[in-house]
Amino acid sequence: MTLDANQILALAPDPASAKAGSQLAVPRNWSNLGRKDLALWGECQGSGKTPYRTQIDLGDPAFKCSCPSRKFPCKHGLGLYLLLDANPALFNSEDVPDWVGDWLQSRQARQEKKAAKPEPTAQDLETAVAQARKREEKREHKVDAGIRELQTWLHDLAREGLAPVRSRGQAFWDAIAARMVDAQAAPLARRLRRAGSMLYQSGLPDAEERVGFELASIYLLAMAWQGIAGLPPALQADVRALLGWTVNQDEVLGQPGVADRWRILSQTVTDEERLRMRATWLRGATTGRWALVLHYAAGTQGFEPMPVAGTEFDGVLHFYPGAWPLRALPAQPAEALPMLDGPGAAAGIDTLLDQYADALAVQPFLDRYPALLADLVPDGAERPGLRDPHGHRIDLHPSFRHTLHLLALGGGEPLTIFGEWDGRTLLPLSVWHEGRLYNIDTDFIS
Amino acid sequence: MSQDARQLHQLLRIGSARAGNALASLAEPLAALLPAGSAIDARLWQGLGALDLWQRSGLLLPPAAAPLAPAPQEHLAACPARAEAWLSLLLRGVHPSNLMEEWLLRLQRHGARLPARFLPNLLETATRQPGFQPLVAPVLGERGRWLASLQPAWSWALPQPEGAGRTQLWETGTPEQRHAVLRAWRADDPAAARQALMDAWKTEAPEQRAALLGKLVIGLNLEDEDFLESALDDRRKEVRAEAQRLLAQLPGSSLSRRMLDRLLPLLRIERPLLGAPRLVLELPAEPDKAASRDGIGAASHPGLGKKAGWVVDMLAAVDPGTWPEQFGCTPRGCLALAEKSEFAAVFVRGWTLATMQYAANDPTPGVRDWIRDLALWWIGAAPPLRDAMPRFLFGAFIAAFRDGRDGVFTALIDALPGDWPTDASMLGLLQTLANDGSGWAPAPSMRLLQRLDTAQRQFSPLPHPWHFQQLLPGLARAIDPVTAAAFIEHWQLDSESRGEFNTFFDIVRIRHEMILSFQEPA
Numbered sequence: 001m002t003l004d005a006n007q008i009l010a011l012a013p014d015p016a017s018a019k020a021g022s023q024l025a026v027p028r029n030w031s032n033l034g035r036k037d038l039a040l041w042g043e044c045q046g047s048g049k050t051p052y053r054t055q056i057d058l059g060d061p062a063f064k065c066s067c068p069s070r071k072f073p074c075k076h077g078l079g080l081y082l083l084l085d086a087n088p089a090l091f092n093s094e095d096v097p098d099w100v101g102d103w104l105q106s107r108q109a110r111q112e113k114k115a116a117k118p119e120p121t122a123q124d125l126e127t128a129v130a131q132a133r134k135r136e137e138k139r140e141h142k143v144d145a146g147i148r149e150l151q152t153w154l155h156d157l158a159r160e161g162l163a164p165v166r167s168r169g170q171a172f173w174d175a176i177a178a179r180m181v182d183a184q185a186a187p188l189a190r191r192l193r194r195a196g197s198m199l200y201q202s203g204l205p206d207a208e209e210r211v212g213f214e215l216a217s218i219y220l221l222a223m224a225w226q227g228i229a230g231l232p233p234a235l236q237a238d239v240r241a242l243l244g245w246t247v248n249q250d251e252v253l254g255q256p257g258v259a260d261r262w263r264i265l266s267q268t269v270t271d272e273e274r275l276r277m278r279a280t281w282l283r284g285a286t287t288g289r290w291a292l293v294l295h296y297a298a299g300t301q302g303f304e305p306m307p308v309a310g311t312e313f314d315g316v317l318h319f320y321p322g323a324w325p326l327r328a329l330p331a332q333p334a335e336a337l338p339m340l341d342g343p344g345a346a347a348g349i350d351t352l353l354d355q356y357a358d359a360l361a362v363q364p365f366l367d368r369y370p371a372l373l374a375d376l377v378p379d380g381a382e383r384p385g386l387r388d389p390h391g392h393r394i395d396l397h398p399s400f401r402h403t404l405h406l407l408a409l410g411g412g413e414p415l416t417i418f419g420e421w422d423g424r425t426l427l428p429l430s431v432w433h434e435g436r437l438y439n440i441d442t443d444f445i446s
Numbered sequence: 447m448s449q450d451a452r453q454l455h456q457l458l459r460i461g462s463a464r465a466g467n468a469l470a471s472l473a474e475p476l477a478a479l480l481p482a483g484s485a486i487d488a489r490l491w492q493g494l495g496a497l498d499l500w501q502r503s504g505l506l507l508p509p510a511a512a513p514l515a516p517a518p519q520e521h522l523a524a525c526p527a528r529a530e531a532w533l534s535l536l537l538r539g540v541h542p543s544n545l546m547e548e549w550l551l552r553l554q555r556h557g558a559r560l561p562a563r564f565l566p567n568l569l570e571t572a573t574r575q576p577g578f579q580p581l582v583a584p585v586l587g588e589r590g591r592w593l594a595s596l597q598p599a600w601s602w603a604l605p606q607p608e609g610a611g612r613t614q615l616w617e618t619g620t621p622e623q624r625h626a627v628l629r630a631w632r633a634d635d636p637a638a639a640r641q642a643l644m645d646a647w648k649t650e651a652p653e654q655r656a657a658l659l660g661k662l663v664i665g666l667n668l669e670d671e672d673f674l675e676s677a678l679d680d681r682r683k684e685v686r687a688e689a690q691r692l693l694a695q696l697p698g699s700s701l702s703r704r705m706l707d708r709l710l711p712l713l714r715i716e717r718p719l720l721g722a723p724r725l726v727l728e729l730p731a732e733p734d735k736a737a738s739r740d741g742i743g744a745a746s747h748p749g750l751g752k753k754a755g756w757v758v759d760m761l762a763a764v765d766p767g768t769w770p771e772q773f774g775c776t777p778r779g780c781l782a783l784a785e786k787s788e789f790a791a792v793f794v795r796g797w798t799l800a801t802m803q804y805a806a807n808d809p810t811p812g813v814r815d816w817i818r819d820l821a822l823w824w825i826g827a828a829p830p831l832r833d834a835m836p837r838f839l840f841g842a843f844i845a846a847f848r849d850g851r852d853g854v855f856t857a858l859i860d861a862l863p864g865d866w867p868t869d870a871s872m873l874g875l876l877q878t879l880a881n882d883g884s885g886w887a888p889a890p891s892m893r894l895l896q897r898l899d900t901a902q903r904q905f906s907p908l909p910h911p912w913h914f915q916q917l918l919p920g921l922a923r924a925i926d927p928v929t930a931a932a933f934i935e936h937w938q939l940d941s942e943s944r945g946e947f948n949t950f951f952d953i954v955r956i957r958h959e960m961i962l963s964f965q966e967p968a
Contacts, residue, residue: 005531009540022540026955086959158487161461212458216494223492349507357503364499379511380596393510404566407596411562411589412516423502438563445537445567 002058003336007308008081010267010442011061013071013300021078027090030083034093034100040084041100042091044076054080055100057107060305060333064103072302139184143243146183147222150176154219162199162208170196186244190272191218204398221365235363237321242365247320252329257316260284262291262330265343265372265418266429267309268441278303281370281418281429282317282328283344290370291317291328307336309430309439324363326370343432346374346416349388356421371421375414378406386417386426397427405444409433450476451501454494462486476500517592522559522585528963529553530561537567541956544923546571549960550581551885556964559587569593569600579603606630616642621654628661636665644673656684659692666696666807675700678739690741694763695803697810701740705763708737712757715773715783724786725793729753730760747795749833754792761796765804767812769797777819785827791834794820798835805842817846818854825861825875832871840875841882850887859893867901868909873917880920891925895933902943914946922953931958 003011005022012018024044031051033042038058043051044067052067054076063077084091096104120128153176157165165172173196180189195211204210224231224239231239241247262282269278280293295303307313313334319325347355352371359366376386376394384403386394396403397420409415409431419428431438438444450472457465471477476496480489525533529552536546553560560568560582569590572578583603586594594603606626607615616627631639643658650658659677662670670692677689678701693701712730717723733742733756741763747755769780777797784793801816809817821843824835847855866872876894886894898921901908908914922930931954939947 006534009535009538015538018538019540022535023952026952028951028955154491155485155487158458158490159461159463161459161464163459164461208459209455212455212494213498216491216498219491220495353505360499360503377513380514383511385510387510387513388507391510392507394507404593404597405563408562408565408589408593411592412514423505443534444563445534 002084003061003081003308005082005085006442008078008085010308011073011081011302012078013073013297013302017071017073017075017078017300020075022082024075024079025082025086027083027087029079030090032093032097033083033091034095034097035084035091036094036096039096039100039104040080040091041097042080042083044079046076052076053099055103056081057104059335062107062305071300139245142183143185143225146180146185146188147225149179149183150188151219151222154215154222157215162211166199170200172196173199184244187242188218188221188244202398217365224365232323234321234323234325238323238363238365241320241322241327249329252318252320253331255318255321257318257331258284258287258289258291258328259314259316260287260289261312261314262317263312263339263343264307264309264336265370265437266439266441267306268429268439269303274298276303278306280306280309283370283372284317285312285341285344288344290326291319292326292368292370293317293328293330305333306330307334309442310339310437311336312339313337322363324359324366326368339437342435343372343416343418343430343437346372348390349373349392349394352421356423360423368420368422370418371426372416372418373426374416376417377412377414378403378410380407389414395425397422397425400427401446402428402440402444405440406431409438449473450493451497454490454497457490458494462490472496514596518588520559520587520589522587523557525553525558525561526556526964529556529558529960530564532960532963533561533564537564545957545960547578547581548923548957550578550585552961552964553585554581558585558964560585560590562589565590565593569597569603573599573602576602602626613642616646624654625657625661628658629664632661632664636662636667637669639665640670640673652682652685655680655682656688659685659688662692663695663806666692668696668698671696671699686739687741687744690744690763691803694741694800695806697765697804702764704736704740705760706768708742709757709760709764722786723783725783725789727757727787727789727792730756750792750795754789757789757792758796758799761793762799762803764800765812766797766800766816767804767810770812770815777816778823781819781823785831790831794831794834795836798839802836802839802842805846809842809846814846817843821858822861825858825863825872829871837874837878840878844879844882848886848890850889853889855887855890856893859890859897862897866897867905867914870910870913873910873913877917877920880917880924886925888926888929891929892933894921894925895930899937902940902947906940906943908943908946911946915949918946918950919953922950923957925954927954927957927961930954 009018009022012021029044030042031045035041039055040058041053041055044054045051046067052065054063054065054067054074056063056077061081063073065074065076067074067076069075170193173192177189177192177196180186180192191214195214198204198207198214199211221239221242224235225243228236228239237247261284263285265281265283267278267280269276271277276297278295278297280295282291282293283289284291293306295306297303313336315334316331317328318331320327320329352373356369356371359369373386373388373394375389379385379387379393384396384400386396388394406415406417406428410433416432417426417428418430418432419426429440431440472480472493476493479496480492484492529549533549535541536549565586568578568582569586572582579602582590586603591604594600601623606612612627612631615623616631619627628639628643631642640662643662647655659674662674674689674693674696677685678693680686680689690701693699694705696702708730712728714726715723716726730753737743737756742756742759743752745755745759745762747758750758766777770777773780773783775783780797781794784790784797787793797816798820801813801820804810804813805817817839820835820839824832824839827835843855843858847858850856862872862875863869934951934954
């Protein structure tokens with residue numbers, strides 16, 4: 001299937017590219033347009049003498065263009081794809097020009113080469129393992145020291161109290177966060193900085209309680225690190241991931257995969273300091289398993305190709321090790337199909353609370369938990385919340401900004417909402433309504 | 447447990463150093479889980495962490511508030527899917543601005559309603575830019591009005607109450623609500639609305655009076671005259687000015703008659719043996735009390751003398767249809783008489799102002815003749831005289847003739863001189879015609895395209911390219927997109943002018959595609 005205009009624009013690395021791309025999506029700019037199977041091509045007259053040769057592999061989708069732009073995909077790629085969406089009849093040639101054929105072939109060759117990597121020799125392996133072991137030990141020492149320092153800091157904070165610390169401003173939190181960066185525990189740094197800014201900037205009435213719980217959770221994580229040897233192996237992997245250890249993708253792909261028809265329930269892009277993160281939630285149609293695929297992109301770089309929310313694909317996911325595995329990697333790009341049968345069975349809030357308690361029991365550091373809830377009616381605008389069929393009130397996450405959009409979509413009638421549950425509030429990420437999935441990050445405009 | 451949570455948070459807030467070793471043990475079963483013998487600061491964090499997990503794994507949901515009544519069934523059709531995709535692009539600012547108004551108009555003409563997911567965006571836009579409200583309100587649908595009733599700032603979108611509800615809102619509403627009530631009331635029962643305003647007049651805050659009085663322009667009729675005449679004696683200048691303005695545009699008002707009585711003795715037509723006849727004006731004496739009360743001397747007229755300005759004030763308050771009768775000629779003939787006069791600028795300005803006043807409410811054929819003749823006269827007039835005519839007359843021209851039915855608009859485009867691309871005031875005229883309204887009819891659009899084509903052949907490169915760069919996008923937004931899209935398909939452009947025309951083509955094509963997006967079945 002091909003994407004619609006909105007989904008195409010979602011591939012843009014930044015709003016400027018989206019704008020430039022859609023301005024290029026008029027027939028006048030293009031010549032030699034053509035399409036065969038999954039290949040799409042065209043020549044775009046730029047400011048130079050020779051036109052840019054732009055081509056798209058619609059399967060992934062993957063882009064290539066002869067323009068010098070470092071953005072990916074570039075405006076020509078987006079424009080070409082948008083033109084296909086607006087005017088499919090223009091792509092009437094089926095004669096693949098050489099430059100398109102070359103590219104498709106080289107892509108295929110590269111994929112084959114990737115599949116057939118030479119086996120390393122035993123000696124190579126041994127040296128590599130020894131080096132890795134050494135690096136690992138060094139890092140563990142650093143984290144050890146960092147965690148001890150953090151514990152002392154937290155003890156001091158408990159002695160002094162949050163109220164007196166308030167006057168010291170964000171710098172107080174940034175200082176300990178910087179120490180955690182030095183200790184190679186970047187996720188802790190991020191959480192500490194965020195805790196500080198919640199105290200000063202959120203304006204929430206219960207900000208101090210939230211910060212208290214967050215710091216306590218960090219404290220428990222520190223304790224878990226110190227006693228990591230006594231934890232079950234799966235939970236050890238979680239603790240290490242939460243402290244910043246990454247797992248090699250090949251290692252993940254080496255784990256047995258879960259084959260299913262994966263439905264994509266939401267896709268959200270957030271800025272994490274210098275990086276952008278795209279979080280995609282999926283659910284297996286037959287296994288009912290949940291999966292979270294994270295992609296990162298720096299600067300103007302585009303994300304790795306991935307089908308968009310509201311579609312599904314047949315494929316295999318490999319899960320990262322953990323006590324309650326959610327994070328996963330897709331084995332290979334797959335062709336997206338429209339999500340015809342909806343997002344799957346939705347639970348009631350009681351079932352969700354039970355499942356969440358079970359999950360916390362084996363992985364107490366779980367921060368986001370997927371929840372697909374049916375029959376929720378948004379409350380009026382003055383105190384945003386959701387009403388379940390039994391008359392219970394579900395609070396919305398304070399960062400949720402689209403209460404009015406939810407109200408408008410439902411019109412006082414029940415909605416099926418997918419979101420992340422943190423034990424107290426729900427952060428809606430998508431809505432299934434009248435046979436269509438609305439991905440809140442892209443389909444609602446704030 | 448919640449007791450424990452409160453205690454721990456309190457302790458964390460003030461700090462254990464101040465609170466002393468005052469941490470009571472937690473309730474079972476949590477107490478047994480915590481390691482024994484740790485220091486108070488460690489126990490505080492462990493206790494909080496355990497409580498957090500305890501609460502999150504066994505949340506008790508509070509009861510919800512009473513449910514809202516759901517939105518009523520829709521009567522309008524759903525928005526076509528491709529048009530919805532267009533709206534999404536417009537809201538994201540992907541396309542050049544100013545297309546939103548057209549999109550909303552098209553949706554209204556299509557008999558469809560806004561997609562529910564974008565209602566908050568458009569309600570918010572129209573709240574911040576009230577100019578959008580008349581475009582957004584008709585396409586809100588039941589869902590939109592239901593949503594607007596939940597957000598006080600969006601109350602403008604709610605239907606105006608009638609009967610007792612209206613009277614109550616008029617008596618107790620906010621100033622904005624009362625203005626809206628008076629407007630709606632005036633539209634369907636002018637006499638009752640006037641009576642309501644007269645009843646409240648004494649107690650009305652002075653700063654509100656002028657604005658409320660201004661609403662009488664809706665359905666203005668001779669029955670309003672007595673009340674307006676009494677407002678001429680109000681203590682506030684703004685109120686007096688508003689009353690003068692309304693009486694001046696009320697056909698057959700005694701204020702108009704008084705002005706005419708003052709004017710006629712000052713005017714005569716001189717017919718010399720040689721040369722064309724001309725209007726002769728004798729400047730008036732200092733306005734007396736009655737004349738000031740009628741508004742003579744109230745406005746300022748830059749470039750004209752004081753006494754000449756008084757004459758403009760008089761002319762502006764008289765139905766322009768009077769003069770062709772008086773002089774036995776068309777408006778164009780009146781302008782010819784005036785051109786020969788020493789005070790030509792006075793007549794041009796006065797007649798234009800009067801025409802504008804009378805064009806505000808559904809112009810009569812006589813007023814339309816004036817609009818047409820003034821616009822056509824302006825193109826051929828000597829440059830210094832052109833300045834006497836306020837340019838906003840062309841706004842009234844567009845409003846009166848954009849439908850292209852009687853060929854007047856096409857005639858105006860035809861009347862542009864052959865060297866118009868080199869003439870800054872002609873370029874300015876086109877700019878005004880483009881800015882003052884989109885939706886040109888096909889015939890004048892076609893004529894404009896032909897003239898553009900001739901111009902780009904004749905002048906290569908175009909003179910004033912920067913001026914064209916500004917003008918062309920505006921024209922592209924104003925002309926009929928279907929005519930334009932068909933025309934540019936076969937347009938051979940001189941390569942020197944291509945740069946200036948690129949944006950023009952883009953906008954034409956974008957508008958054309960946008961319009962096509964409505965033609966698919968919903």
